[in-house]
Amino acid sequence: MEWLGVVVQGVLLGGLYALFATGLSLMFGVMRLVNIAHGDLIVLGAYIALSTVAILDVHPVIAMVLVVPIMGFVGYALQRTLLNRTLGADILPPLLVTFGLSVILQNALLEIYSADPQKLSAGPMETASVSFGSLSVGVFPLLTFVSAIVLIGLLQWVFYHTSLGREFRAVSDNQEIAQLMGINKAHVFGVAMALAFAVTAIAGILFGVRTSFDPSIGGGRLLLAFEAVIIGGLGNLWGTLAGGIILGVAQTVGGQINPGWQQLAGHIAFLFVLAIKPTGLFPRVAH
Amino acid sequence: MSESSLLLVENVSKSFGAVKVADATNLEVNAGEVVGILGPNGAGKTSLFNLITGALSADSGTINFKGNDITRTNAAYRCKLGMARSFQVPQPFVGMSVFENALVGATHGAGLKPSAANAHVVSVLDATGLMARANVKAGVLTLLERKRLELARALSTKPSLLLLDEIAGGLTDSECESLITSIKNVHLQGTTIIWIEHIVHALLAVAQKLIVLDFGKVIAAGQPDEIMASEQVRQIYLGVDNA
Numbered sequence: 001m002e003w004l005g006v007v008v009q010g011v012l013l014g015g016l017y018a019l020f021a022t023g024l025s026l027m028f029g030v031m032r033l034v035n036i037a038h039g040d041l042i043v044l045g046a047y048i049a050l051s052t053v054a055i056l057d058v059h060p061v062i063a064m065v066l067v068v069p070i071m072g073f074v075g076y077a078l079q080r081t082l083l084n085r086t087l088g089a090d091i092l093p094p095l096l097v098t099f100g101l102s103v104i105l106q107n108a109l110l111e112i113y114s115a116d117p118q119k120l121s122a123g124p125m126e127t128a129s130v131s132f133g134s135l136s137v138g139v140f141p142l143l144t145f146v147s148a149i150v151l152i153g154l155l156q157w158v159f160y161h162t163s164l165g166r167e168f169r170a171v172s173d174n175q176e177i178a179q180l181m182g183i184n185k186a187h188v189f190g191v192a193m194a195l196a197f198a199v200t201a202i203a204g205i206l207f208g209v210r211t212s213f214d215p216s217i218g219g220g221r222l223l224l225a226f227e228a229v230i231i232g233g234l235g236n237l238w239g240t241l242a243g244g245i246i247l248g249v250a251q252t253v254g255g256q257i258n259p260g261w262q263q264l265a266g267h268i269a270f271l272f273v274l275a276i277k278p279t280g281l282f283p284r285v286a287h
Numbered sequence: 288m289s290e291s292s293l294l295l296v297e298n299v300s301k302s303f304g305a306v307k308v309a310d311a312t313n314l315e316v317n318a319g320e321v322v323g324i325l326g327p328n329g330a331g332k333t334s335l336f337n338l339i340t341g342a343l344s345a346d347s348g349t350i351n352f353k354g355n356d357i358t359r360t361n362a363a364y365r366c367k368l369g370m371a372r373s374f375q376v377p378q379p380f381v382g383m384s385v386f387e388n389a390l391v392g393a394t395h396g397a398g399l400k401p402s403a404a405n406a407h408v409v410s411v412l413d414a415t416g417l418m419a420r421a422n423v424k425a426g427v428l429t430l431l432e433r434k435r436l437e438l439a440r441a442l443s444t445k446p447s448l449l450l451l452d453e454i455a456g457g458l459t460d461s462e463c464e465s466l467i468t469s470i471k472n473v474h475l476q477g478t479t480i481i482w483i484e485h486i487v488h489a490l491l492a493v494a495q496k497l498i499v500l501d502f503g504k505v506i507a508a509g510q511p512d513e514i515m516a517s518e519q520v521r522q523i524y525l526g527v528d529n530a
Contacts, residue, residue, distance in 0.1 A: 047379045163394050163401070166383070173380040180340060182366040182396030182444055 045204020075197025396444025
């Protein structure tokens with residue numbers, strides 16, 4: 001029973017990692033943009049929520065109502081003014097620009113909020129739990145996991161059943177032709193980035209409630225997000241969820257064996273998948 | 288510029304380094320016409336299409352469409368104004384169904400609401416003979432079907448000007464005949480067409496005016512029978528390409 005509990009904890013933790021990774025997966029899927037600043041954007045989401053909670057005196061989950069649109073707007077503006085200019089045949093410019101963005105974000109957060117660890121407080125919700133037989137599961141991790149499933153389901157629906165999703169798939173398939181069919185690429189990329197930022201904001205808030213954060217921890221989150229995306233297979237959001245779960249379970253199981261092995265076990269699981277299936281477990285079917 | 292002129296290309300030039308793909312090119316197309324473009328490989332035919340549709344921007348000169356100066360506008364804007372093209376090498380959105388491929392053009396290019404867009408796509412697929420393949424992924428289509436999809440996708444944007452780039456190339460005679468019938472029907476419904484083609488008999492079956500390009504320059508323009516009889520055109524054509 002003890003091990004079952006450990007695995008369940010891991011699965012729920014995987015939901016959070018999947019949320020870290022979803023924005024990254026979306027950016028890569030639609031515009032082939034590898035975003036090195038992604039971890040810092042998660043942290044930025046948490047800090048914006050921190051300020052919102054402090055100013056308006058609301059629950060972090062309520063703060064989402066404000067933080068998500070703010071981040072979405074920032075994403076759209078960033079894509080239209082800066083990132084669109086970096087996209088082209090050469091993959092290096094977006095890497096360099098987002099790396100620069102990462103440095104700027106970290107230092108700006110350090111300047112504004114100092115290096116002290118902060119935490120979003122969700123009150124009794126954080127420690128509440130529900131019991132399934134002898135198994136006790138935290139309400140907040142469960143909520144996080146359900147959010148991941150709902151968000152990914154929603155994004156999949158948008159991708160395959162809406163006009164916006166067709167725009168995403170069209171520009172992702174062939175940008176030049178998409179333009180000739182009347183799609184404004186710059187705008188569609190902006191909308192995709194807004195969506196990615198919105199998901200990232202949710203990830204940042206749930207992360208900030210779960211553990212404490214400071215301006216320097218973005219890099220670690222970026223690594224987890226990359227690992228989840230690559231384990232799951234590029235361009236497949238359900239795969240990204242599976243990737244997050246695999247990482248989460250590897251970490252909790254590793255941590256159960258020896259508390260020092262928690263991070264290591266996740267990375268070993270990643271290397272293992274990469275070694276046996278370099279394209280990830282569920283790559284989007286090649287056309 | 289005459290009253291009925293739909294597209295007016297004036298003194299448009301474009302070069303890549305020392306290579307001039309368009310050299311002070313002039314072209315006037317009136318509403319309702321079918322204009323054929325001939326010329327040896329590398330004459331700048333496809334580049335001219337790229338300049339007209341906005342995939343390339345002109346170094347100098349102006350392009351006027353429906354009375355608007357579109358020289359500096361992007362491809363999406365030109366599409367919305369009523370311009371569509373097919374590609375020599377078909378480039379469908381391979382991950383999407385045939386229906387979805389055309390739906391992109393109907394919702395964005397033509398700006399139709401969902402129900403109207405669906406109805407329009409149905410009529411376009413019907414007209415291009417693709418209805419039976421509507422739910423198939425575009426990646427698995429045969430060459431003729433891909434050529435038809437190029438046509439269907441261009442028509443889905445409800446163009447008033449349709450640019451066809453060697454759409455008959457690589458087809459068998461019977462396939463070519465059925466494609467010509469489809470194109471004639473499109474013209475009968477009031478769409479103006481500019482057609483680049485090496486298969487001269489296909490072009491002559493539909494075109495009312497011919498233009499011959501060489502080295503980015505228009506070297507002859509006029510009635511199809513005059514052009515085909517012209518010594519200069521025969522020399523260029525018979526010298527370079529036995530079409």
